[in-house]
Amino acid sequence: MIFPNGLALCVVMVFCCAVKWHRDPAMEGHMPRFAPIFILLALSGFILLICNITSLEKWNCQAMSTFYQIQSSIHSAFKTPETLLPVDLNHTYCAGLGREPTAEEAREMLYLLNSISWPGPLVPGLPLRLSSDPAQSYFVIRGPAEQQVGGQLVVDVLMLNFMGQPKKHGGDFLVARLHSPELGAGVAGRVHDHRNGNYTVLFPLLWVGVVQVELTMVHPSEAVVVLKRLRQEQPDRVYFKSLFRSGFLSETTVCNLCLPHKEQPLCNYSDPQTGEPWYCYKPKMLSCDTRINHSKGGYKKNLLTKYETQFFQSGVNIKVPIHSSGMDNVTVLPARKGPPKIRSNKFAPAGYYYQDTWRPLSGVVMRQFNDSSAITQCLKGKIIYMFGDSTVRQWFEYLNAFVPELKEFNLHSPKNVGPYMAVDTGHNILLSYRCHGPPIRFTSVSSSEMQYVANELDRIRGGSDTVVLVGVWSHFSTFPVEVYIRRLRHIRRAVVRLLNREPATLVIIRTANLQKLDPESSLFNSDWFSQQQDAVLRTMFRGINVRMLDAWEMTLAHHHPHLLHPPLTIIKNMVDLILSHICPVRKKKKRS
Numbered sequence: 001m002i003f004p005n006g007l008a009l010c011v012v013m014v015f016c017c018a019v020k021w022h023r024d025p026a027m028e029g030h031m032p033r034f035a036p037i038f039i040l041l042a043l044s045g046f047i048l049l050i051c052n053i054t055s056l057e058k059w060n061c062q063a064m065s066t067f068y069q070i071q072s073s074i075h076s077a078f079k080t081p082e083t084l085l086p087v088d089l090n091h092t093y094c095a096g097l098g099r100e101p102t103a104e105e106a107r108e109m110l111y112l113l114n115s116i117s118w119p120g121p122l123v124p125g126l127p128l129r130l131s132s133d134p135a136q137s138y139f140v141i142r143g144p145a146e147q148q149v150g151g152q153l154v155v156d157v158l159m160l161n162f163m164g165q166p167k168k169h170g171g172d173f174l175v176a177r178l179h180s181p182e183l184g185a186g187v188a189g190r191v192h193d194h195r196n197g198n199y200t201v202l203f204p205l206l207w208v209g210v211v212q213v214e215l216t217m218v219h220p221s222e223a224v225v226v227l228k229r230l231r232q233e234q235p236d237r238v239y240f241k242s243l244f245r246s247g248f249l250s251e252t253t254v255c256n257l258c259l260p261h262k263e264q265p266l267c268n269y270s271d272p273q274t275g276e277p278w279y280c281y282k283p284k285m286l287s288c289d290t291r292i293n294h295s296k297g298g299y300k301k302n303l304l305t306k307y308e309t310q311f312f313q314s315g316v317n318i319k320v321p322i323h324s325s326g327m328d329n330v331t332v333l334p335a336r337k338g339p340p341k342i343r344s345n346k347f348a349p350a351g352y353y354y355q356d357t358w359r360p361l362s363g364v365v366m367r368q369f370n371d372s373s374a375i376t377q378c379l380k381g382k383i384i385y386m387f388g389d390s391t392v393r394q395w396f397e398y399l400n401a402f403v404p405e406l407k408e409f410n411l412h413s414p415k416n417v418g419p420y421m422a423v424d425t426g427h428n429i430l431l432s433y434r435c436h437g438p439p440i441r442f443t444s445v446s447s448s449e450m451q452y453v454a455n456e457l458d459r460i461r462g463g464s465d466t467v468v469l470v471g472v473w474s475h476f477s478t479f480p481v482e483v484y485i486r487r488l489r490h491i492r493r494a495v496v497r498l499l500n501r502e503p504a505t506l507v508i509i510r511t512a513n514l515q516k517l518d519p520e521s522s523l524f525n526s527d528w529f530s531q532q533q534d535a536v537l538r539t540m541f542r543g544i545n546v547r548m549l550d551a552w553e554m555t556l557a558h559h560h561p562h563l564l565h566p567p568l569t570i571i572k573n574m575v576d577l578i579l580s581h582i583c584p585v586r587k588k589k590k591r592s
């Protein structure tokens with residue numbers, strides 16, 4: 001499909017160049033009259049040939065390339081996944097209350113949902129005693145007690161139930177890290193589910209020293225089944241409300257992406273640009289125009305049956321470590337043959353910690369910005385836009401607190417909600433933060449401040465002095481993944497438009513991170529929801545010229561307990577990584 005368009009594009013480009021040249025006064029009089037036409041013909045023939053042999057993905061037809069890249073990445077992404085599991089498509093959710101997807105959008109949706117499909121329920125109604133018990137499950141390190149840097153550590157995991165019998169099916173949600181506490185080193189592992197109760201975890205061996213395996217069962221498969229059910233059947237388990245006011249009258253009604261609208265009339269606040277749906281029940285006395293603000297209504301209670309509750313017990317089956325049946329560590333020796341080569345592939349980790357400092361494995365060389373003047377130097381002349389949830393706001397807060405020259409401009413914004421702005425007029429630095437549009441669980445956002453990231457991006461000119469940081473994930477965990485996919489699609493399109501306007505714009509996307517879980521918060525914020533969103537996010541932005549900030553691995557690999565808002569030490573690493581992208585170290589020319 002792409003090829004004929006590309007050909008046409010190249011022809012047009014050559015034609016434009018030739019016309020421009022023809023008009024160029026410097027050239028006038030120095031050429032025979034028909035020369036431009038001959039040149040045009042010759043050139044277009046040449047370009048046609050090149051276009052024919054060079055795939056457009058490699059051929060950098062600058063302005064249009066982003067569009068083609070994204071198209072082709074989506075097309076190539078449509079290859080059938082290895083194993084097709086039934087997809088949880090819920091057509092009834094928001095049916096008639098959102099914009100109909102196009103055929104292309106529906107295909108992409110199906111592909112993405114397939115790519116994150118999770119097995120289960122494999123044995124419906126399994127009693128607790130036959131469900132996964134992390135205390136009895138164990139892992140075994142494969143291979144010798146001494147291994148080498150550059151190699152791979154393989155760990156076998158055997159899941160047992162509370163009766164001490166091996167599990168016969170997979171689907172447990174496990175996370176793993178390999179670490180050396182005294183070195184401040186850590187890296188995330190990759191877990192492979194064999195779907196028979198056995199799992200394999202792979203870790204790259206990246207540093208010399210004693211390394212320990214840390215394995216955690218976040219949820220048993222029996223709990224994941226419950227989370228899947230909640231996501232589809234209880235999308236309003238976090239609910240929202242709005243205050244309507246006019247003169248002395250005020251009313252509060254319930255709002256959401258979707259509302260059962262048979263009984264009561266609705267106010268439609270869907271976004272005209274993106275089509276993102278948002279509704280409130282119409283107040284009895286007031287009109288829809290009188291909406292003042294938006295806020296979290298609350299969390300629904302009694303979501304689980306008595307049976308389901310058993311699979312969400314702190315200290316029993318939520319985020320419980322799995323121990324080794326023997327050794328939990330190996331000694332890593334220097335590589336025998338020269339320094340190790342770390343292949344960056346789609347399974348390689350994004351980076352690792354060493355001396356509590358993040359070291360990315362590809363993309364950028366990490367710099368340390370320990371004093372504020374280095375940050376000021378780096379940000380000189382830049383405009384930094386931050387959009388998203390409170391996990392992005394943490395970067396604003398860090399920079400604002402750490403760099404004294406940056407003065408926060410008081411916009412009289414409510415605490416934690418924003419928008420925020422900080423300026424350093426001396427160095428021409430502008431820093432801003434704005435939260436994403438609904439659903440957002442903040443205490444109270446003025447209706448005038450409820451803006452969608454995609455629309456905000458459309459208002460940015462962009463350029464080499466513009467940095468855009470986006471992190472949208474946490475407030476979507478209670479909705480079907482379709483809602484998140486749709487939101488990301490709109491953001492992606494706006495990013496592509498921005499990069500098309502100004503390809504030099506630096507765009508960094510933050511992924512989800514792990515957090516502290518208890519029986520209650522698991523139902524709303526489980527890492528399992530985040531992990532699913534995270535996978536979708538990575539696929540959505542594949543092939544687009546954005547940088548990923550892998551908050552998932554940066555929180556998993558770190559020794560600090562998981563928190564929704566990662567601690568300062570991780571935030572510093574994230575900000576240093578962002579600054580390293582903004583102000584990369586100059587590459588030394590290699591001599592060979």
Ligand SMILES: *[C@@H]1O[C@H](CO)[C@@H](O)[C@H](O)[C@H]1NC(C)=O
Nearest residue numbers: 045047048049050051052053
């Ligand atoms: C382009 O390649 C196709 C087949 O690969 C060939 O049929 C066609 O003639 C080529 N066109 C030009 C202009 O070279």
Ligand SMILES: *[C@@H]1O[C@H](CO)[C@@H](O)[C@H](O)[C@H]1NC(C)=O
Nearest residue numbers: 096097099268270271272275
């Ligand atoms: C709400 O408004 C949007 C856009 O303005 C429109 O597409 C949608 O159909 C409306 N919803 C309903 C239920 O009328």
Ligand SMILES: *[C@@H]1O[C@H](CO)[C@@H](O)[C@H](O)[C@H]1NC(C)=O
Nearest residue numbers: 156157158166168196197198
């Ligand atoms: C799981 O691994 C153990 C140990 O390697 C092996 O004995 C067992 O047969 C495996 N289970 C299945 C179902 O393959």
Ligand SMILES: *[C@@H]1O[C@H](CO)[C@@H](O)[C@H](O)[C@H]1NC(C)=O
Nearest residue numbers: 090092093094232233234235
């Ligand atoms: C789809 O969602 C609705 C509520 O939004 C729920 O009643 C229904 O059971 C769900 N269907 C499936 C197949 O999950």
Ligand SMILES: *[C@@H]1O[C@H](CO)[C@@H](O)[C@H](O)[C@H]1NC(C)=O
Nearest residue numbers: 210211212326327328329330
């Ligand atoms: C490594 O494992 C061995 C055997 O379990 C244990 O004795 C030793 O203390 C461990 N070393 C470290 C550094 O944890």
Ligand SMILES: *[C@@H]1O[C@H](CO)[C@@H](O)[C@H](O)[C@H]1NC(C)=O
Nearest residue numbers: 355356357367368369370371
């Ligand atoms: C920054 O601080 C860390 C930890 O204090 C230190 O290890 C590192 O060498 C420092 N880097 C620079 C460039 O000052």
Ligand SMILES: *[C@@H]1O[C@H](CO)[C@@H](O)[C@H](O)[C@H]1NC(C)=O
Nearest residue numbers: 243292293294295443444445
């Ligand atoms: C909404 O606005 C009203 C009036 O400004 C304010 O009193 C209230 O705290 C805000 N938030 C909520 C949740 O109603």
